[in-house]
Amino acid sequence: MLATFGAALTVFVAAASAVLVLRWAGQAITAAPLTAPERVPFTGGEPPEFHAWSRYHARYYVMALLFLAFDMEMVYMYPWAVVFAREGIVAFVEMGMFITILLLGVLYAWRERGLEWA
Amino acid sequence: MTGWARRLAAVAPPPVFAVAGVDARHAVQDLHLLPGLRLVDAPRQASVLLLAGRLTDQLLDAAVAAHDAMPTPRGVVSWQPDGGGPPRGPFTGAELVGDADPVEVIVALHRSLHLGVRASTPTIQPDVDPAPWRGEGPYGQGGSGMTGGVPYGRPMATREDDRDGLSLDALPVPVGPLFTAFPPGMSARVTFKGDLVHRFELGPSPYDDVRREPDVFLRALTEPVAVAALEVARARALLRWTAWALRVQGLDAQAQRVLALARAATPGDEARVRRVRRWVTHPLVTGRQLRAIGRVDTDALAGLAVGPVGRAAGLIDDLRAEDPAYRELGFTPITGQAGDVAARWQQRLSEAEQALDLATRAGSLRTGGVGAIESPRGRLTADSTPTTRLWSLLPELVTGVEWGDAVATLASLDLDLDELPAPIASRDVA
Amino acid sequence: MTGPSLPPVAAVTLVGALLVAGVYLVAVLDRAMGAAVAGQRDSVRGLLLTPVRRAAALLVTSPSGTERPDAPGWVIAPALLAGLAAVALATVPLGPNLMVADPATGFVLFSAAIAFVMIAVFLHGWSPNAVWPMHGAYRYGAQALSFQIPFLLAMLATALPAESLQISEIVRAQQDLWNVVRQPLGLPLYLVVGVAVSFWGPLNLPDAADLAGGTTAEAAGVTGLVWQLARAAMLVAVAAMGAAGFLGGWWGPWRPGAGWMLAKTLLLLVVLVASRHLFARVRIERFVVVCWAGLIPLALLNIFISAAWLL
Numbered sequence: 001m002l003a004t005f006g007a008a009l010t011v012f013v014a015a016a017s018a019v020l021v022l023r024w025a026g027q028a029i030t031a032a033p034l035t036a037p038e039r040v041p042f043t044g045g046e047p048p049e050f051h052a053w054s055r056y057h058a059r060y061y062v063m064a065l066l067f068l069a070f071d072m073e074m075v076y077m078y079p080w081a082v083v084f085a086r087e088g089i090v091a092f093v094e095m096g097m098f099i100t101i102l103l104l105g106v107l108y109a110w111r112e113r114g115l116e117w118a
Numbered sequence: 119m120t121g122w123a124r125r126l127a128a129v130a131p132p133p134v135f136a137v138a139g140v141d142a143r144h145a146v147q148d149l150h151l152l153p154g155l156r157l158v159d160a161p162r163q164a165s166v167l168l169l170a171g172r173l174t175d176q177l178l179d180a181a182v183a184a185h186d187a188m189p190t191p192r193g194v195v196s197w198q199p200d201g202g203g204p205p206r207g208p209f210t211g212a213e214l215v216g217d218a219d220p221v222e223v224i225v226a227l228h229r230s231l232h233l234g235v236r237a238s239t240p241t242i243q244p245d246v247d248p249a250p251w252r253g254e255g256p257y258g259q260g261g262s263g264m265t266g267g268v269p270y271g272r273p274m275a276t277r278e279d280d281r282d283g284l285s286l287d288a289l290p291v292p293v294g295p296l297f298t299a300f301p302p303g304m305s306a307r308v309t310f311k312g313d314l315v316h317r318f319e320l321g322p323s324p325y326d327d328v329r330r331e332p333d334v335f336l337r338a339l340t341e342p343v344a345v346a347a348l349e350v351a352r353a354r355a356l357l358r359w360t361a362w363a364l365r366v367q368g369l370d371a372q373a374q375r376v377l378a379l380a381r382a383a384t385p386g387d388e389a390r391v392r393r394v395r396r397w398v399t400h401p402l403v404t405g406r407q408l409r410a411i412g413r414v415d416t417d418a419l420a421g422l423a424v425g426p427v428g429r430a431a432g433l434i435d436d437l438r439a440e441d442p443a444y445r446e447l448g449f450t451p452i453t454g455q456a457g458d459v460a461a462r463w464q465q466r467l468s469e470a471e472q473a474l475d476l477a478t479r480a481g482s483l484r485t486g487g488v489g490a491i492e493s494p495r496g497r498l499t500a501d502s503t504p505t506t507r508l509w510s511l512l513p514e515l516v517t518g519v520e521w522g523d524a525v526a527t528l529a530s531l532d533l534d535l536d537e538l539p540a541p542i543a544s545r546d547v548a
Numbered sequence: 549m550t551g552p553s554l555p556p557v558a559a560v561t562l563v564g565a566l567l568v569a570g571v572y573l574v575a576v577l578d579r580a581m582g583a584a585v586a587g588q589r590d591s592v593r594g595l596l597l598t599p600v601r602r603a604a605a606l607l608v609t610s611p612s613g614t615e616r617p618d619a620p621g622w623v624i625a626p627a628l629l630a631g632l633a634a635v636a637l638a639t640v641p642l643g644p645n646l647m648v649a650d651p652a653t654g655f656v657l658f659s660a661a662i663a664f665v666m667i668a669v670f671l672h673g674w675s676p677n678a679v680w681p682m683h684g685a686y687r688y689g690a691q692a693l694s695f696q697i698p699f700l701l702a703m704l705a706t707a708l709p710a711e712s713l714q715i716s717e718i719v720r721a722q723q724d725l726w727n728v729v730r731q732p733l734g735l736p737l738y739l740v741v742g743v744a745v746s747f748w749g750p751l752n753l754p755d756a757a758d759l760a761g762g763t764t765a766e767a768a769g770v771t772g773l774v775w776q777l778a779r780a781a782m783l784v785a786v787a788a789m790g791a792a793g794f795l796g797g798w799w800g801p802w803r804p805g806a807g808w809m810l811a812k813t814l815l816l817l818v819v820l821v822a823s824r825h826l827f828a829r830v831r832i833e834r835f836v837v838v839c840w841a842g843l844i845p846l847a848l849l850n851i852f853i854s855a856a857w858l859l
Contacts, residue, residue, distance in 0.1 A: 006556070012631040025607070038613075310683075368824075
């Protein structure tokens with residue numbers, strides 16, 4: 001079992017390293033120091049007035065909370081999927097009740113316009 | 119190894135960032151059709167800067183900023199499709215196209231840049247840090263300890279209250295004349311709160327007042343012109359807009375197809391335009407994504423006579439209905455209902471189809487009235503243009519709207535900044 | 549019981565070769581379909597060579613930079629995305645005896661790889677400290693949070709007949725009947741969220757045209773190149789998992805083996821790449837609402853239909 005995760009980790013490290021090597025090669029080929037005007041972010045012609053980094057108002061924070069709830073539901077559904085065929089109708093009904101309650105939450109959020117933001 | 123990479127790079131289709139003056143906009147748009155090069159949205163993706171047409175000072179400043187943003191190796195090509203002066207300002211050393219094929223010149227420049235035959239153009243603006251840090255800031259940054267270090271010189275956005283109670287940053291951004299998703303030449307100072315537009319301050323038109331070759335619509339203001347020619351020009355203009363708007367919505371390949379049709383549309387092409395309309399406005403393709411956004415209050419539109427925008431909202435307002443030549447052809451204005459962006463797309467493509475149909479049947483009819491004409495954008499007279507009438511509505515149309523929707527809305531209005539009166543302090547242009 | 553796993557060198561070589569071939573194929577297919585939709589003829593030689601030439605052009609162009617970027621983040625983001633794509637592809641079994649990494653919880657590993665894509669895209673958009681990339685980063689945040697649940701639910705339905713989270717078991721359970729037949733809603737849902745994961749075509753919100761290229765607006769030269777490569781790699785991994793989970797993997801009318809797997813992956817890749825030229829970019833708000841109020845109920849319906857069938 002560990003061997004498979006080891007293989008996955010090796011593949012991950014290898015792919016990431018390949019990208020890093022390619023990047024390093026690209027920078028080595030084109031080594032040229034940048035002047036100040038070349039660094040200015042381009043927004044269409046005029047230089048920007050402010051840092052882009054800011055306290056960005058990501059308006060989907062309500063949806064993110066909903067996502068947390070459903071992510072926890074997914075945690076329960078993983079083992080449920082494995083044992084479902086064995087456990088039969090009881091498992092079906094139990095998971096159905098669980099999901100219905102969560103879906104009611106989604107329905108509420110949708111009605112209260114928590115999924116939109118403009 | 120690097121030589122091999124450079125040789126391959128030299129024969130790649132060059133990525134080009136185009137700066138189009140008022141007389142070269144269509145020529146630059148037509149470059150999308152040519153497979154030899156690739157027009158890009160951001161100068162950082164480009165290796166060749168194309169200066170097309172006559173550039174005013176504002177466009178020239180923007181071109182300088184774009185040039186400096188381009189990565190090396192970079193070059194500049196100057197193209198005057200309608201004849202004109204040599205490149206001005208810092209671009210006097212640019213490669214001239216003259217009578218040659220612009221694609222060949224650009225490809226040759228790209229090749230010589232990558233093969234090392236030609237040096238990359240140096241940075242134009244002085245190598246001075248535009249936002250140097252000047253010691254300790256008002257919040258203690260730049261000092262010692264946790265707020266120490268060498269912070270960056272541009273100020274940070276400050277907080278403003280928002281309608282949902284959270285007080286987060288409002289970020290003002292100057293979106294300049296070279297932003298490809300905007301109507302060509304439009305510049306604005308957009309204050310973002312998250313990805314919603316909080317404030318939208320329009321900038322002046324970058325085009326000047328120098329007289330150009332009048333197109334058929336301007337000629338129709340002073341003399342009767344053939345209805346067939348007028349309607350074919352109308353269809354082509356509407357299809358050209360469709361091609362540009364498709365590109366803004368991410369459908370580059372379909373945009374190319376429509377642009378090819380826009381250049382070659384003749385009176386027999388109604389069936390092709392109808393197929394384009396059915397395909398492009400299909401709910402799965404663009405229709406569903408463009409619904410219910412960009413509505414303008416019908417009362418605000420009522421007196422403006424802004425052509426397809428008004429007609430898509432249900433206003434029956436078409437100067438052609440009063441023209442005896444059109445009445446003879448049985449012309450009735452097409453109207454929509456929804457008044458949103460999808461309705462405007464549908465409206466323009468339907469009108470293009472109708473225009474070609476009129477052109478087929480027009481024979482040798484000539485337009486009746488002079489003084490006012492129904493252009494593809496709306497009622498055009500010698501003193502009043504549709505874009506000018508829409509201009510004051512723009513800020514409230516996009517305020518409080520998510521950025522993608524704002525861009526789609528502005529695109530759907532088919533604004534031509536050349537129709538705006540020239541800036542009052544218009545500087546000298548060669 | 550986990551499947552046989554390859555030794556590290558073989559694993560890396562196999563996944564690497566598949567990704568390189570897959571990325572090249574994505575570029576060629578994209579060009580070919582773009583030319584077909586645009587009504588232009590492109591020579592076969594041009595079609596095959598242009599992606600290589602463009603990659604070379606990006607490689608020898610200066611990577612540029614902005615005034616005050618998050619330099620480590622900008623370097624890490626494409627590497628992370630490529631690593632995640634490789635891990636995702638590694639969990640897909642290629643043949644009855646050809647599996648790179650097939651743990652008993654392979655599905656969870658794949659889902660974890662997909663989930664972290666959000667980190668990579670956000671980092672790529674945040675790092676340049678420029679407006680358009682930052683907007684792209686936050687848009688992808690909304691997109692990623694929305695598609696995760698429909699994605700997991702659509703794939704979970706494939707685990708029901710197999711009674712296992714091991715991908716090779718999921719493929720083995722399709723010996724008699726492919727999941728696309730007994731769970732008809734599954735594959736369309738998976739394709740939609742697959743396009744969303746690799747932010748391709750209609751769901752290319754972080755790199756959109758209305759953001760002047762979004763997270764790639766400040767990424768010149770090799771920085772832009774590795775990002776495009778990683779994104780295409782993600783598309784390949786998504787297509788491969790779709791072939792394994794819904795189209796029966798290595799099973800075929802005769803001689804089950806890796807050849808069927810490759811053919812099915814190619815088919816799904818064609819479908820995924822074609823979406824770019826057929827559908828316009830979606831509105832982010834609309835996508836969020838459709839995911840939560842539309843795709844989740846559909847995915848749950850899919851699960852319950854297949855659950856009822858199994859009972």
